[in-house]
Amino acid sequence: MGVQWVFDKDFSFEDKNFADIYRFYTIETPVENMSKRGISLAKYGWNKKYITNVLKREIPSLNKNWKTITTKEKEKKEDLENIAQNISTLCKKNNIFEEVSDRREIFIHTNSKNNKTLSLLHAIRCAFAHGAFNRVEFYGEWFYFLENTLSGNLRGRIVAKEDTLLKIMEIIKNPEKYDRKETKNKAKKTTSRKR
16 A cells, blocks of 8 residues: 555644535535435536536646546455555655655545546545545645545545635535536537537
8 A cells, every 4th residue: 555644633623614624525525325415516506527627727736636547436356456556656656645745736546436526526525534634734734635445445645735625615616607618618619510
């Protein structure tokens, strides 16, 4: 599995940003069938096809440092070990996770939901739900260190600024503000082809 992360930093639900982030990603998760209180992307008004492009357009770190390994929903034990090794290799290639020496965000996780955004949200949700997270202040900014495992095998590691997690929330909760550009462009292309 590579370098072991230790999740021992204290946290408080009295911190509004942390409480909002935890509630959104864990309790009201947009990943379907993960929480009785979940709110799906469709309920927010999103078309799953466009959300990834919108997030990459609006959040530079997702555009540059978002890496996935495609997997199936159900994997055999030996496949899980290979996936974990592939994620560890990706982490090392990107010179992260051995130690935090800069303010770079990175998102490395499996993609088993046939949608990169849902897979990211699933990885974040699982990290919070299973207590595999730290919230650390670094150069005056809050960073979240999130890890997702399955049967002891690594499925994802994420280093994200608190502002990035809040921005993802804002985008998902406000599709009319962000999705408009994508749907208008798509409508124009469809209309121009019909003529």
